[in-house]
Amino acid sequence: MKSDITISELAKLMNVSVHQIRYFEEKGVLQPSYTDHNLYRMYDMEQVYQLAHILMLRKLGVSVQSIQECMASFSADHYQQLLHASLRDIDSEMKRLKELKQFIHKVLQEQKNLGAQSNPYQIKRRDTSYLKQWMEMDVKAKLTAKRLAEQTERIPNLFELDVHSIYDGSNLVHLCVETDATRSDFSLPEGNYLSMQCLIHEDDELEQIISQFYDHAAAESYVTTGPLILIEKSYLSLFSNNKLHYELQVLIESDADTEGVNVHGGGTDND
Template sequence: MDKYFSIGEISKLSNLSVQTLRHYDKLGLLKPSLVKKNGYRYYSLEQFYKLDFIIFYRKLGLSLLEIKEIMLNKITIEGTVDLLQNQEYEIDRQIRELQKQKKLIQKKNQHIKSMLMKPLGIPFLNEKQKKKIAKVNMSNKDLEDAEMSFRKVVNTLPKLNDIFNLELLYEINYEEFNKKREVKYNIYFNIIDNNIEDDKNIKICELKEGVYASIFCIDYYENYEKYIKQLLKFIKEESLKVEGPLYESYIASEFCDDKEKGFMELFIKITKAHSKK
């Protein structure tokens, strides 16, 4: 009489869960040799070899459906060699992608750490390097339109559609805000790929290098105006001259009390402070 093994025994011997074996049965990958009237499943010794085959190709990274296709087509040794070679190429590709992703994560992490070293909630003068940025073309300039326009543009530029690469800059007209407290937005983002050019969606420009009045904060978005007021007060008290728009740069975020707190920098280009007598 042939020796049969219960699904529990197969589970222990193969180090696979009973649920996994039932899933293999459902997919037609590894059906039991015998199913009794009470529903108990039993497997033969030969099915260990089939199970080894499945485990081998799973470790190669193939999906269960791909393995089923291989089994149905009765893969040859030569076919196995080709498959192994292709999987080697695929693993090399994944390693390159992971290394690239790791560098982006390291860069993002270093950027956030360096920004956290700046004083929080206290205006100061900050030297900035020239930076290539892209202005998103918008019909209106309220915050909702800015967000929608930005997301539509990013979807047309796959090379920029990476959360680790993107740094958003919201531009506010300084004069309008200072006089009327009205906020009209433009939105920009960093350009990493030098091959990107002007089109109907974006205009390539730059953030000028020079001295900026800056303030960093970690707070709920609705509180951002108080930091703008602190920054403008600092500019006035230090007799600084403004040269351009006010920017909000989003660095990172955290969640607190079911609400998002933004880690952001508010900054505006200025001329050197006048010496006080």
């Protein structure tokens, strides 16, 4: 009984394509045992194991160009180092996928909550939250791509975050992202916040919407305190033909909520 197999049989056995095996042969990392009189490439157990090692190295991220060197000269210690490096890469990728999964859940939940609202005005209970200033700009200035590019601090996945713009009555607006207490420049106290969701085409529309927001607060006899918080949720623009999605928030006074925004000395001078 013939003990060797053809290239197609080898491909089927190892669950790869014939093209992939030929590619490995072109690169010099795998050769058939011999070529028979019909010019068929034939492979024995040595090539089966060799191909198994090649495929494992490819899974570990070793380039085809480097496989020949690995198989010719790597010691057991080299392979252990390679496996540990692969584990670190896997851990990093698992972290990335976990963060992506959390972000997708967040977007879907935000969209679900938005769709369930029949009234754009809501009262939301907000726990104490902490913000780190990313940039500040004149309250009359327009945010441009050039201004963003000029920022020395780069925030990964910026537009996957809820970007908070703090309007505190001064001539500056503070653009912030959420952080923990130890790194914060601002803290927003817990309490009830009047909230309004809106979609706009241009930033120029914001002034009118802010005016309507405060008109509604006055009509409902809400006593507002502290700054206006404008939260940009750019990821929700996916669902609205690229209109900008904002949520306006302001703390409303009650017996338990009388404090405004506290400013920390964590790197900005906003006292």
